[in-house]
Amino acid sequence: xxxxxxxxxxxxxxxxxxxxxxxxxxxxxxxxxxxxxxxxxxxxxxxxxxxxxxxxxxxxxxxxxxxxxxxxxxxxxxxxxxxxxxxxxxxxxxxxxxxxxxxxxxxxxxxxxxxxxxxxxxxxxxxxxxxxxxxxxxxxxxxxxxxxxxxxxxxxxxxxxxxxxxxxxxxxxxxxxxxxxxxxxxxxxxxxxxxxxxxxxxxxxxxxxxxxxxxxxxxxxxxxxxxxxxxxx
Amino acid sequence: xxxxxxxxxxxxxxxxxxxxxxxxxxxxxxxxxxxxxxxxxxxxxxxxxxxxxxxxxxxxxxxxxxxxxxxxxxxxxxx
Amino acid sequence: xxxxxxxxxxxxxxxxxxxxxxxxxxxxxxxxxxxxxxxxxxxxxxxxxxxxxxxxxxxxxxxxxxxxxxxxxxxxxxxxxxxxxxxxxxxxxxxxxxxxxxxxxxxxxxxxxxxxxx
Numbered sequence: 139x140x141x142x143x144x145x146x147x148x149x150x151x152x153x154x155x156x157x158x159x160x161x162x163x164x165x166x167x168x169x170x171x172x173x174x175x176x177x178x179x180x181x182x183x184x185x186x187x188x189x190x191x192x193x194x195x196x197x198x199x200x201x202x203x204x205x206x207x208x209x210x211x212x213x214x215x216x217x218x219x220x221x222x223x224x225x226x227x228x229x230x231x232x233x234x235x236x237x238x239x240x241x242x243x244x245x246x247x248x249x250x251x252x253x254x255x256x257x258x259x260x261x262x263x264x265x266x267x268x269x270x271x272x273x274x275x276x277x278x279x280x281x282x283x284x285x286x287x288x289x290x291x292x293x294x295x296x297x298x299x300x301x302x303x304x305x306x307x308x309x310x311x312x313x314x315x316x317x318x319x320x321x322x323x324x325x326x327x328x329x330x331x332x333x334x335x336x337x338x339x340x341x342x343x344x345x346x347x348x349x350x351x352x353x354x355x356x357x358x359x360x361x362x363x364x365x366x367x368x369x370x371x
Numbered sequence: 372x373x374x375x376x377x378x379x380x381x382x383x384x385x386x387x388x389x390x391x392x393x394x395x396x397x398x399x400x401x402x403x404x405x406x407x408x409x410x411x412x413x414x415x416x417x418x419x420x421x422x423x424x425x426x427x428x429x430x431x432x433x434x435x436x437x438x439x440x441x442x443x444x445x446x447x448x449x450x
Numbered sequence: 451x452x453x454x455x456x457x458x459x460x461x462x463x464x465x466x467x468x469x470x471x472x473x474x475x476x477x478x479x480x481x482x483x484x485x486x487x488x489x490x491x492x493x494x495x496x497x498x499x500x501x502x503x504x505x506x507x508x509x510x511x512x513x514x515x516x517x518x519x520x521x522x523x524x525x526x527x528x529x530x531x532x533x534x535x536x537x538x539x540x541x542x543x544x545x546x547x548x549x550x551x552x553x554x555x556x557x558x559x560x561x562x563x564x565x566x567x568x
Contacts, residue, residue: 145468145471145472148471149464149468149471152463152464160456160457163456167500167501168500168518168519169500169521169523170525172525173525174518176525177518178517178518181508181514181517182514187508188422188506188507188508189506189507189524190422190506190507191422193524194528194531198528205532209536212539212540216542216543216546219546219547220550265422265424265425265505266422269532269535270425270426270429273426273430273433273434276434277433280434280437332514356434359539360434360437360438362546363545364441366445366549367441367445367448373451374451377451377455381455385461385462388461388465388466391482391485392466392468392481392482397478400477400478400481404481404484404485407462411488411492414458414492415495418452418455418495418499419499419503419504419521419522420505420522420527420530421505421507422531423531423534426530430534431534431537434538438538438541438545439480439481439545442477442545442549443477446549449552449553
């Protein structure tokens with residue numbers, strides 16, 4: 139009972155904080171000074187129509203690098219944690235998928251993969267980008283794993299894609315120091331015509347690398363959870 | 372019109388959130404969390420954030436729910 | 451409009467915190483954490499909302515310069531974009547720990563784990 143009392147006390151305290159914040163909150167009609175700068179000069183400085191992309195990749199590119207690193211660490215810890223010893227272990231009997239999923243996966247997996255690639259290649263023009271495209275690619279792998287549970291992702295290929303794209307991401311960043319203004323500067327390539335696919339300097343390249351890296355990391359996490367299903371406790 | 376949709380979404384989200392916390396069955400709780408994420412992604416769309424809406428729809432309601440179900444399946448099999 | 455979203459996000463955060471604190475089952479606690487996460491994301495996007503603003507994607511209609519009075523704030527959206535992906539990573543990590551704890555003790559009840567209790 140004393141426990142419930144403390145829980146209610148904590149919730150009520152946080153609710154009080156929220157109520158006072160709610161009265162303070164006024165709907166703003168103008169942007170903050172930093173956002174105003176990005177809005178007025180973003181198109182001229184970066185050359186990407188999607189301002190969220192230009193913030194994620196160029197203005198705050200270092201944050202994205204750190205974020206991808208955290209995701210890599212998560213994938214590494216999970217694969218270390220859920221490691222399955224293969225030898226001398228009984229395998230659970232295979233689950234048979236229904237005909238509908240088998241047929242649908244043959245049809246849908248290539249389409250979903252192409253959609254994911256489209257989303258991260260066009261990240262600077264339309265809503266979307268590396269993170270969304272990577273998640274969509276991982277969804278395609280989920281469909282594949284559901285259709286045939288014995289399917290094993292080739293870990294060597296996934297590791298190769300992930301490390302090559304990570305290295306290339308850092309390499310493009312260092313090229314920014316040598317050829318342009320600073321780390322992860324996108325002006326190492328010409329800005330091009332505003333609104334075309336090959337424009338905005340290095341942003342399409344960087345976001346495609348981020349998309350490949352995020353997609354392989356999420357697929358790696360999912361395939362680890364799938365591998366755990368196979369062995370009996 | 373947007374306001375009406377937003378109120379509907381918010382009511383569904385809150386009902387589903389309460390369901391997720393109080394319901395006895397874990398399957399229902401996980402599915403309710405997925406519904407909350409999906410409604411949140413529509414809400415982002417109404418609030419002029421299409422990038423965030425795409426991310427939330429693909430990750431919050433897709434991959435996250437699937438990982439939960441992998442773990443639930445494993446625990447159910449072990450019992 | 452932003453008022454409703456703000457109230458929704460606050461209530462979601464409170465429900466999530468209640469779930470984390472009151473539930474005994476570890477998986478239910480992770481569900482509560484997930485709700486808390488969603489509430490925080492809605493809150494951050496709401497703070498960046500400008501009344502009557504359009505999405506921060508420039509085209510012929512908005513023009514390419516001096517658009518600061520037409521679009522919503524893009525910075526909170528960029529922050530939430532990364533926060534959602536990190537949230538998935540943290541949830542997956544917690545689920546992996548929960549699975550390992552279950553394999554250790556054959557139980558998901560938090561009261562069965564007393565090693566670090568004082």
